[in-house]
Every structure is written in C-alpha cells, then in structure tokens.
Amino acid sequence: MEQVIMNKLGYPILSTLIFLPVVGALLLIFINRSRELWIKWIALIFSTATFILSLPLFTHFDKTTYKMQFVERYEWIPAWNINYYLGIDGISVLLVLLTTLSSILCILISWNAIKIKIKEFYISILLTCGAIGGVFCSLDFFLFYIFWEAMLIPMYLIIGVWGGPNRIYATMKFILYTLIGSVLMLVGIIYLYLYAGNTFDILELMQKSYPYQVQFWLFWAFFSAFAVKVPMFPVHTWLPDAHTEAPTAGSVILAAILIKMGAYGFLRFSLPLFPEASKAMVPFIFVLSVIAIIYAGLVCLVQKDLKRLIAYSSVSHMGFVTLGIFALNSQGVEGGILQMINHGVVTGALFLCVGVIYERTHSRQIADYGGLATPMPVYATFFMVFTLAAVGFPGTNGFIGEFLIILGGFTANKWAGVLAATGVIIGAAYMLWLYQKVFFMKVNPKVINIPDMDAREIITLTPLVILVLWIGIYPVPFLDFMHPTVQHLLERVNAGGIQETTIAKTIMEVVK
Amino acid sequence: MLQQLFFAYFAVTIIVFSILVITRRNPVHSVLWMLLLFFHIASLYLFLNAEFIAAIQIIVYAGAILVLYLFAILFLNIKEEVKVNRFVGAWPTGFTFGIALFIVFILSLRSFIAAPPGNYSIELIKAETHTKALAKVLYTDFLFPFEVASVILLVAIVGTIVLAKRRLKS
Amino acid sequence: MELYVLIPFLPLAAFVINILFGKRYIKDQAHWFSCLAIIGSFVISVITLIDVIGGRVIDKDLYTWIISGDFKVSVGFLVDQLTVVMLFVVTGVGSLIHIYSIGYMHGDKGYYRFFAYLSLFVFFMLLLVMGNNFLLLYVGWEGVGLCSYFLIGFWFEKRAAADAGKKAFIVNRFGDFGFALGIIMIFLTFGTIQYAPVFSQVKGVIGQTVNFLGFEVDLITLIALLLFCGAVGKSAQIPLHVWLPDAMEGPTPVSALIHAATMVTAGVFMVARCNPIFNPSEVAMNVVAITGAVTSLFAATIAMTQNDIKRVIAYSTVSHLGMMFTACGVGAYAAGIFHLYTHAFFKALLFLAAGSVIHAVHHNDIQRMGGLRKYLPITYATMFIAALSAGGVPGFAGFFSKDEILWSTFASGSPVGMLVWILITAVAFFTPFYSFRMIFLAFHGKFRGTHHEEHHLHESPKVMTIPLMLLAAGALGAGWIGIPALLGGSAQFTHFLEPVVGHPELHGTHADEWGIMGLSTTIAVSGIIIAAIMYLIKTGVPLILARRFSFIYRTLFNKYYVDELYHFIIIKPALWIAYGFIERFTDAKIIEGIVNGVPRTIGKFSEILRKIQTGFVYHYAIIMAAGILFIAALFLL
C-alpha cells in the first residue's frame, strides 16, 4: 500500500476517537440515573479525553503528502471484502478535530440545560460524536455508510426528546429527509462496489476510472445524499426546523459537524470518483449554490426566531462551501474546506450563544430580547465576535474562507463569484439586524435582570473565539493541511477527458 | 361411445350437484346434495381404474367428513338460517370472478399436453389388484409422506380437542 | 525589527488591554493606554516621515497570511511618501482627538469601551494605509468600517444610533462588494495582489478586454471602476453617501476622527494609491471626476438647509470628499491628497468645536442655539478659523488645497475637466455660505434655547480646548507647505508625493491661474457675505426664501429624498421578496408543500388502502382471485 501511511503513534488514534465516546456511552448505561453529576462528569471526561487523544492529529500530521495517514486496517467481513479501514488526509483531519472539540462543547453547554433523561442525553451525544468521527475517518464505503446512518439514531433522539415544542415534526422531517438521500447513495455504493469488482475500499475505487454514463448516475445517487445533508437548495427545509427545535447541543452538532458530512462527501467521493460527471454538473451546482446563498440570506432577513435565522444562515454559508468545492481550483476547494471548519466553529458558537440565553429565558423569539448588551456585556462581546465571523469580517476566520471561495468561484465562473459576493452583503444585513434587535436599543423588560455568562459558559466559548481569531489572522497552519491533498484531488479531477460541456448535452449523452 | 355417455351423465350430475351444494338455502340440503355428489365422483373414479380411491371417497368423505359437517350444522339454528340471505352482499363480484377464473383456466389449459405414460399400467394393476399395487407404492416410495400424513391427523386430533373443549371456568 | 512596525500595533495593544480588562479593572483610566499608544505611534510616524523624506521607502513582508494554490498574500507594510502623509494625518489628528475625548466622554459608562474602539479604529486605519497589498488594504478597509459601526452605535440604547451604525456598515458593504471583486480581478489579471508587482505590470494589460458577465469590457477600466466602488462607499460619494450624515449619531470625537479626518478619506487614499491603475483608463478617470464633482455640489446644497450642527458638517465633509475625488479624477492626485491633509485639520476642528458646543448645550439643533460666543469664546474662535479654512479664504490651509484642485481641473484641458471645474467652482460658493450660516446661527444673535439650558452654558475644559487650539493652528497653517509657485511657494507637498502619484499635465498660463484663484476667492467671500446678510442682518430672508422656493427647499431639506428612494427600491422589495415571496411562498408553499405533501399523500393513500382490508373473508378471497386473474391475464393471454 503505497497510498497510505500507517499509524505510527503508540495507539490507534482514529479508532480511539471513534470508540472512546462509544465506550463512554456504554459506561453511562451502567450508571444509576439518579447520579446526575457522575453522568455529566463521565461524559465530559470521556469527550475531553477523546479530544486530547486526537490532538496528535494536529501535531503529527504530515503536511507534505496527500496520502492517507494514521491508517488502520483490519479485515472485517471477508465475504464482502470489507475491511475496517480508517485513515485521514488533508480534507478530513480538521473536520475530525472539529468533531472531537464539538463534543466537549456540547456537553458543557448542556450541563444545566438538560433536565430530563439526562443519562440518555449524554449517551446520545457521545454516540453521535463518535459516529460522525467515524464518517470522516472511514476509508471503506461500508464502514462509512454504517457511520453515516448510525449517526441518525442518536441524533433522532436528541432532537426529538430534548427539543422544542414542535420537535416531533422536526425530527421526523430530519430523519426522513436524510434517509431518502442516503438510501439512494446506498444504491450507488452498491453499484460502485459491484462495478469495480467487489471492493468497498475507497482508495482502490479512486484508482479506477468509470465510463461516463456510470459516473453520471452514480453522481446523482451520491448527490442526493450529500445535497440533503449539506443542505443545498431546494432540499434545505429540514434544516431550519431541525435546528430550531433541537436542544442547543443538538443544534451545535447539526451545525458544526453534521452538515459538514455532505460537503465532505462531495470532496471525498463525488469529485475523485466521478470527475467527469462532477465537472459536467458544475454549472448546475453553481446555480444551486448561488440560489442557496442569496435565497437563504434573504429569508434570514425576515426571521423572527433566533435559531431559525441562524439555521437559514447555515444554508447560505453552506452554499458558499459547495460553490467553493465545485469551483474546482485550489482557492475554491481550500476555501470550501476551510469554510466548513469556519462554519462549524462560528455557527456552532452562535448556537451555543443562543443556548446561553435560551437557558435563561426559554424564548427563541427575537422580539423577546433587546438591549442585551446592557445586562450581559461579556455575552454581547462573544456574540459580536461570532457575528463578525459570520459576516466574513477580515481578521476572523469567516473572511479567509469566504474570500477564497469567492476568488475561486469567480475564477471558475464570474457570475457565480459576483452573485456569491452579494451574499456577503445580505449576510451583513441580517446578522447586524439580528445583533441590533437582540443587543442594542432599550433593554427589554423581560431580560432586564438576566445574569451574564458564568465561568462554564465562558470556558465553552473561549476556544471558539480563539479559533475564530487564529484562523482569521494566521490561517496558514490550517491551510497547510490541505495543499497536497487538494492538489492531488484537483489533478485527478482535471485530468478527466471532457472540458466544456453543458447539462443538456450531458443528459442527452446519457439518454442516448 | 358408451364410456362417453357415462362420462356425460356423471359430468352433468357432478356439475349440477356441485351447483346445488353451493346454492341451497338449507345447509342440510347442501350436505345431502354433497353426499350424492361424492357418490357420483366415486363412481367416476371407478372408470378411471381407481377402485381404492373410490372406496376411500365414500368411506372418508361421505362417511366421515360429511357426517362431521352435518354434526356441525346441528349447532346452527336451521329455522333462522333458511330465512336469512344465503349469499354475501358481494356475491355478484365473487360470481364474476369465479367465472372469469374458469375462463382463464380453460383458455390456458388449451395448451395442455399430457406427459408420456409411465409403467403403472392397467395390466400391472390387474395382476396385483388395485389396492395392493397402490399400497406397495404407498408403503415404499411414499412412506415418508405417509408418515407425515399420520402426523397431520394427529395434529388435527389434538387441535380439535384443544379448540373444542368446554369453555374455561373463569 | 523596524520601529515602524509598531505604528499599528501600539493601538492594537491598547485595544486588547482595554477590552479585556477595561470593564473590571481599568474603568475610567482607559484613556491612558489609548492616548499613549497613539501618541507613541505619532512619534514613530514622525520618525518614519523623516526617514522617508530622506528617501527611504520600505516595502517588507512580515509573514505569509494566506496561501492557497498560486494565491499568496502576506501581511506586509509599504511605507512611502503617500503612506507617511496618511500616517501623519491619522496619528497626528488622531492624537488630538483622543485627548479631546478624555474630556468629552468623561463620565460615560462605556468610557473604556470608547477608547478601546478608538484604538482599534486607529489600528485598522494604520493597517489600511500601511498595507503593501490589496487584501491588507481591504482588511483595514473593513476594519475601520467595523469600528465606525461600533462607534456610531456607541450609544446603542438609542435606536437611531443603532440604526445608523448598521446602515453605515451595510451601505459600505455594497461598496466593498465591488472593491472585493476588483481585488479578485486584479489577482486574476496579474497573478498577485502586491502593490509593487501589480503596478509595474499594468502597462502590459492596457487595451486588453475581458468578458465580464457577458459584456466585453476594457480590463483596466473594469478593475479601476470596481475598486472605485469601494471608494464610493467608504468616502460617501453618490450614490452611497447616505450613511455618512446618519453616522453623526455617534459621539462627536468619532465624527471628527472617523467621519472627517481619516476613515472617509480612505477612498481618496486608495484611488491615489492605485493611480497606476486609474491613469490608463480615461473612462474610469472621468467617472471618478464627475462622481466627485456632482457629489460635492449635491452635498453642499443639502448642507445649506440642515439644522443639525453635525449634519451640516457631515454634508460639508461629503462635499469636500467629492472635491478630492475630482482632483484625483483629473490626475491631480497630489492635489487631492493635499486637500485630504488640510481637510483633516479644519474638518476635525469643525467637528470638535461643534462637539464643544454640544457639550455645552446638550443638543445639536442650531436653530435652538445662538449667541454662544459669549459663553464659548475659545470654541467660537477656533470654529471661526476652521470655517474660514473650509471656506477657502486665502491664507488659510483650505485655500491652498482647494485652489490647487480648481486649477488642476481647469488646466487638465479636457471637456470633463471643464465641467467639473464649473461644478466645484459653484461649490466654492456654497461651502463658506453654509459654514458661516452655521456659525452665525450658533454663535451670534440671541440664545434661542430655554433658560435652563442657558444657565448651564459653559466653556469646555482644557483637555478639550487645547486640542481645539492646536487644530486651529493646523487649519490655519497646515497648508503653507503646499503654497503654489505662483504665490511664491514651492509646492513642496506636490513634489514630495510625485514619486508615488506622478504629476498631472497642466495646460494653462499664469494668467489663467491668477484668474481662477481670483474667481474662487471672490465667490468664497461673497458666500460669507451673503451668509452674513441672511443670518446676521436680515434674518427674515431665509424664511421668505424657503417659502417662495418651498419645493427646492423641501427637496434640499429632505436630502433629495435619496433615503426614501432607497427605502422604496431596495429595502422594501428585498423584504417583500424575502417575506412575501421566499419565506411564505417558495419555502412554505412550494418546497414545504412538496416535502409535507408527499407524506400527507402517502398517509391519505394509506387510509384509502386500509379500507380495502374490510375484515370480510370473502373480500380477501376475491382480492386473491383478482390477483390470480390479473397475473394470469398478464402472462398467459
């Protein structure tokens, strides 16, 4: 295996970060449910341990190669040639770290907010984070799909059990939406498996090339799953509901890591496996991305619900990500990856922030707030930092990502770049509008005596502020992770035969 | 010719009796028509070299099963029974489907080709008598199904007892 | 480590300290850090200035900021003649305003916050002028916008302040939209966004065209115009000028620093900095010149009717900024920058003096002032000097710079040059008129406020008046370094900037020059006289005029209804589309209609299908028979 670098650390780092939370969850099962503090601490300790144990990914990652690193590989189901095969490269490493970080934040922010079925809650959180980590690490399609779907089970509960008043509708919608996409991907995976001669090995599959028609159909099969997860217009409507109704931790997981799975899928699978089809579909994706950016941005302008607004802004931001990815140049793709991280940090942080006040007031209505900067100056400062990052203010991480994406998008297609840039204007409009309504003007009597953030909350948010500024001011360490991988990816994509094609032509070709 | 005439007679009576069985208002009449029907079928079997089966038909069907039916009918209130509808509301549909089924069966059976004859010829039966010939096959080649059939009867006995036992005291 | 690196980072350090520890520990001592930082920066700036005068130009990268594919940006500084002028203005005027703020903001509950923001602003402004590439320029650009947002909305509990801050930010975003695209075009064209390599390659692409959104346009013109979009937003030119007057909701030192002396002039700085890009494109140059001139006149006319003391000055700022652009548009960048430099002094002074007035009367309405010179002598004197300077009275700083602009436009020899000359000559009348209208209304006559207010009138403390006096000195004498040769000067300022911005070709005789100067001076003085007549002697005249030309008056008073226009063509439709169309129709009806409709249909179908399960055995049998029939019919017949 010359394509991979086996794990040289003293312990199986990727397995650890997937299964340590699972172990924690199993342990929690045996804790008496009346010992709430124990439960919380065990969850926190396990997630923190996972994060600490995953840090070598950051320090020991070889940034000079596109090869898969920290690889673990064991035979699993020989009958179907399935292996337990993990590894990460420049695309996934940051997402993995983001995942492990998010789980800590989710647990911290839920400390007092969750009051019923505490045990189940922390089990669900740990399981979700473990499974999502698995999604980003899997190098075997079967394993990937297992994690991809397994994540739904605890997520379903998180939204449905601990969510808001309309949670049941939201959670059903969430799960059915995502299921319908991913089952089509399953068909695609199986088809690919059979077509490539019975292998689920992603790296091996990437070595092969597929006829255009096969690529075309498989692209759509995968697209269905990824587009729903991202979510792209017009399959985005699950997201506002799910985000809105989910408990804070659930929203954070959704925003920070779950919806990255879709964009990750495009990068990991759609582009390298179906380069020609992807290229042919670029105009289509551009159109959808730009619509998402502007459309969701406009919707944000008229939202009355805090979480719903941030949820729609996620749609808009993820529109940037897809745009960047399909720009198919290094600025776009790297910007897309970085923007995934940024969006995870920023939107996750914004949801955490909303959680902070929701815990105090139990209201998500913007109208119920106002003038919060007076009673909660620290909170207002934190929120401001994340707002700035969300509007892509230079010096914050959002700027780097958005600028690279617009640059990449503009390079690929001027219209796409220009229209995406308008999203930045709309973004400023709705975020500042939100900020004004919530923090400025006369203090709403309902929130006049609200306490400012406590130490736990500050500790929760501080790492994110650091990340926002770090990536904003010195993003090179993060971008360095990606260069070889993205270069390799683009070489593969651009090596493909057809250069210029239209969707109509493509469809005609396939129909023929 | 004579055979055909006989067949015609039996065919017509069998069909007429069948129709009578399913159309009589009084269940007892149905049973009685069925009895006649079974006799005719048994006779038909005689034409087909199946004396043993004919006997079984009369002994088991007519003798045992029909009596059982008669017995069950005694549970019913015959006086009431003859007053109420004998057909279900959806009988025209059922009838149409039945006829359609018949047509489809007959149409597709036009292509029927009988398989070539085997070695279980009339001569063989004549030499050994029918019962013996059949029994030989039954107890050698078909021993296994035969045993299974015995289990089935056992199950039927057990089941009937379980189901028809007196009501529980509760 | 070169000393100049500290220039921006000293204020940054002050910001960090103030924001982190301000609330709990520093409180009302916050000014120390900020003031010391900016004074430190000023000192280093002066040192750097001396270095640069000595012929040293610095262009050095600190570290690589972004790298992606062939896109590579560093954080690095370029310190040349243009930069040092800006540094001097920013830190110099900035220092005075900082000191002034100590008094002005005294006792405000957000005291530490105010100084933190000021320091942050200075940091970004310095980054803007010192950056050696377009992206760093952009960072500073956005950064000052942000600080402007913070500071306009400093008293965020006031709705108008919060609104104004937001408006400033968003309107600027429109300009930045173009600016960012311009930067991207530069990268795509030149493969880099460092100033030096870009400017040196410009010659190579002159005349090239590019397909932009379906139009075949001249490459350089496109880039120049996109960049100019940013300048329009930041420097409040038509049509993006609407935010600046509203920005007066902020504390007055902010108006002085950000909305007069420094930030709003960033657009002029940028155009001057990018002169190699603008110069080759005649279209772009003309656009710049005409936009500037029209804005200048436009704002000046509005300023005549405004009653808010700060708004008058704000429109005056817009007007002056327009003039600077006009200069740039005819290639006289040095003249533009010169005006920028003098303007910083007199306009900051105007604002600070106005602040001093407000400090005394606690409102902004000049109609409710009057006769203040008794109570506020220093303020009156300094403001008078500033008005003279702004009005272009000979000898004052503003005169020299304004005159140079007028002369450059006239002498550029092009029809556009002539046109803009006419426009700004008209402005030369309005500027002194409205400046003195303001002064006469506020300081002369009788006090028109309440007794209670009159009782509290007092001169500002020393910490405020000393900066006023220093600035007054600047407003008077800052222009003397640029006295044209005609008047016996050596036009040092222009020569100093020549390595960066070049020298315009002027077509005109000395006689012409004398003529222009005379004309403008006459017009300016007549403006003052008319103002004096209308507001000192025959005070009924303005009212009569307003009645007779009520349409014009109302139009001017309502600022040509531009805000209303925007409200109806941008905000309303956007919100309507967002709410009425997307939120309620596309999302709720179409997409959600399908998303919820399909399951609902399945559910209905389910109810129908379960009806088939009637519970009757014969129905079941019939369905079985039907199944048999159906399959048989399908396969057999």
Add this chain to the structure above:
Amino acid sequence: MVPLNWYIVLSTAVFTIGVIGFLMRRNVIIILMSIELMLNGVNINLIAFSHYLQDPRGQILTFFIITVAAAEAAIGLAIIIALFRNKATAHVDDIHEMQG
C-alpha cells in the same frame, strides 16, 4: 375412450364452482364445503391423470388430499364451534372484528 381434456374441463368446473361457493356463501360451514368441492375438483384431475399417464402418484396424492381434507374439516369445524360459543354466528359477514 373419453379424452383426458374432458376430465380436465370437468375438474376445472367443479373447482370453479367451489371457488364461486367460497366467494358467495355466507355460511361458514358451506364455505368449508366449497373448499371440499375445490379439492374434489383437483382429485378428479389427479385420478384422471393417474389413469392416463399410468402413474400411481396421482392416486397417492389424492389419498393424501383426502386425509388432509379430513383434518382440515375437523379443525375448521372445531374453530367454528369455538367461535360459535363466543359469538353465536356462523356467517362470514358477521365476522369482521378486525379490519383496516
């Protein structure tokens, strides 16, 4: 010699009459009898085949069918009796406790 097809037609007819009886009658006992008719139709077929093909299997199968029919009838009637005790009806259209 009677053609084999005649037997087939006869058997199909009896079978179909059984089907029709099953589909039309209300009385459960008659329905059970209809099933017997269907089985008899099959039996006619089998015996005829057995004769014409000169193969004993047909008769053997008939033998088993009769056995099973007996068992089925016994169980069926037992169920009817159990039902009758609880519900006192022998009409299929009264038996629809469960539906949907």
Add this chain to the structure above:
Amino acid sequence: MNFQLPDIGPVIPELVMTGLALILLTAELFIKNKKVLAFASSVGVGGVAFTLIGASGTTFGGMFISDGYSTFFKLIFFINAILSILISVKYIAIEKVNFGEYYSLILFSTLGMMIMASAADLIVLYLGLELMALSTYILAGFIRYDVRSNEAALKYLLLGAFSSAFLLYGISMVYGLTGTTDLKAIAQFITTHGLTANHSLLLSMLLIAIAFGFKIAAVPFHMWAPDVYEGAPTSITAFMSVGPKAAGFAALGRVFMIAFGSMQFEWTAILIPLSILSMAVGNIVAIAQTNIKRMLAYSSIAHAGYVLLGVIVANNEGLAGMMTYLMIYAFMNIGAFAVVIMLRTEGFKGEDIKDYEGLAKTHPLLAAIMLIFMFSLAGIPPTAGFIGKLYVFMNAIDAGYTWLVIVAVIFSVISAYFYLRIVMYMYMREPKVEVSISTSPSMNLALIVTTVAVLAIGVFPSIVVDLAKAAISGF
C-alpha cells in the same frame, strides 16, 4: 415384495423432532407445571439443532433432501421455535391458555416447516405445508374464549385452505404435464420437452407461486395477515410472522430454482410485481395503523417484499441474501414482538401504539431495546436489519435490478416513518397510563438473545453471511 428401510440419516432431525413433540404431548398429561414443558421443549429443540450436524443427503427415493439450504432454514425454524417458546411462557399464562399442547403444536408446526424446507417432491412439500399450516391454525385460535382469536383462526384456515386448493390444482396440472412430482424430474422434463412456454405450465406455476405467496404474505395474497396477526396470541403472531414465512420462502426458492429453473424469466416476471406491491402496500398501510401487532403485520408484508428480491435475483447469491435476511428478520421481529408481549399484563392489552407513550420514562431499558428493533426493522445501521437489506440489494443490483432496488429503498424510507413513530411514542411523549410490564426469566433471555443478535449481526455480519454462503454453496 422386498421392503427396504430407507436411509434415515438425513431425516434424523425430523424424527427427533417428532419424537420430542410426541413426548411432550404425552408428558403434558403428567406434568402440571407447564414451565417444565416450555423448558423441555426449548432445550429439546436446541438438542434437535445438534442433530442437524451430519444429517445431509437425499433419501426416500429423492423425496427428501437435506442439504445446506434446508439446514440453514431449519436453523431459522429452530431459532424461531425456541424464541417463540421463550416469549410464550408467561404470556400464555396471562392469557389463561397455559396448556401443554401449545408447545407440542409449535413443534409440530416447526416439523412441518422442516419438511417443507427439505421437500424435494411436491407431495412432500404439500404435506409439510399442511402440517405447518394446520398446527398454526390451531395455535392462532388458541385463546378459544377470545372471539378475536377465533376469528383469526377461522380466517386463516379458510383462506389457507383456499390457497392450498390452488396449490393443489397447480400441482395436479404440473403432474399432468410432466407425469411426476419430483422437483428435479420436473425440471428435466420441462427442458427436454420444451414446455417452457406452455401456457398450462405457466398457469400451474402461477398457482403454485400464489400458494407460496399466501404463506409469505405477499400482496395481493396478504389479506389474511393483518387480521390473523392481530387476533392470534401475540407469541404465535411472532412465531408465524417468521416461521411460515421462512418456510414459504424455503419452498419457493427450492421449487422455483429447481423445478422451474428453466423458466426463470417467467417467474421473476410474476414475482417482481408481487415484490413491489408487497413493499408498497405493506409499508404504506402500516402508516395508518394504531395497533402495534397489526402494524408489525403490515411490516412483515413489506419485509416479504424485500426478501422476494433475493428470489427474483434467481441465483445462489440471491438465495443466500434471502436466507440471511430471513435469519435476521427472525431475531428482530421476534424481539419486537417480545417487547409487545411484555406490555401485556393481567387486564391490560398493551397493543395500542398509545400504550407505548412515555415508555422510555417508565421502562427505559425496554424502550431502548425496542428502539434497537425498530431501527433494525427500518434497516438503519449498525443493526442487523441493515445487513439483511444490504445483502439482498447487493445481489439484486448485481443481477441488474437496480431500478427495483431504488423502488425498494424508497419504500424503506417510508417504512422508517412508522417504525420511528413507535420510537417517537416511547421517547418523545409523556406517559398517560401507568404501564407495568410482565417479566420472566425466559422472556429476559429471549430479549437478551435477540438484542445481542441484532447488534452483533449488525456489526459482524460475517456470522450469518458466511453461514448462508456456505449453506447455499451446495444448492
């Protein structure tokens, strides 16, 4: 006359099973504690499973065949029987039908299934089917004082007899056409005489398919299933949602693959609409159900549709997929029914979905287990249900039925709705009535076994897949 005892090696499991059933039947007279019978029968079945080892070969003149295929199915039947017995012990006591015959009848029914799986002759097949069916009719009506149970039994019997009449008619026509009832001989006759396109043969094949379709509850021959499942004792519902269905598939696979092997095109054309209709009707109608037994009945109809995909593929891999699916289905479905049974207590039905409201609060562990089964039934990894679907889909795509798989996955999404609705009731609603559960050691054992199996197979599918592959290799 020379009577020769046939080789009884291959039928030893059947013989032992019969013996066991008879012993239990007799022992019932003496043993008053019926738990002993339950224990004996489940241990006995476990013992019978051991006799499967080495019991291979063909005997009784080729009428009975014991190969990997049949052995695998017998394993399913044994699992089904043991688990059903385990979950019955307490339940039938609550239902007051704690008779010893219950266990013997389960064993007889299992015997019938075993015979079906091993039948190489249509006569044997028919008798096995009837043995299984008759025992099940009785079991369905076992709660004889309950009118619903009576009704279930009656409906089952009437329709079952109706369908087996069609089966017999089909068998008779096949016999008439080929002169034999032996599966291999039929196949040979068809190929040598070129009967492939003969309409009579097609009709008889269709009729045979219908009878099997009835047993596996494929639409439109499924109509009995919801009513019978709802009315029958819950433990028997569990039993017959797995056993007879698996047996039906066993017979279907063997008859169609061997006897009608040359007519694959025709019978796949029959089975494809059945499969699609099953998935559609099963999944869609299940949405509207409020009785959980009835809902699981529709779910079992839908699952028949998925399993049919394995048969439609018409190759050994496909059959292996079908076998794997059925094995997994046995665990998860009986597990789900076990939970349903646990809610049945004295005086409380526990069948309505509303009874599950807030179960996670009152009985968190039970709810968690139910959740696993529901997700497994919905086919979401890492549960076994996913493996079953995956294998079947893989084979179907391999055979070129991608479109069919797409249809199947879309219906599986619809199915997720009603499975998750149960989870939703358990976890996301507040309990309205105080639900107590009836536990017993045997029940706990059954739950543990099923849960562990569902998870273990989900994570390590090799356990079953390799077995199925090995089993099918000699087919």
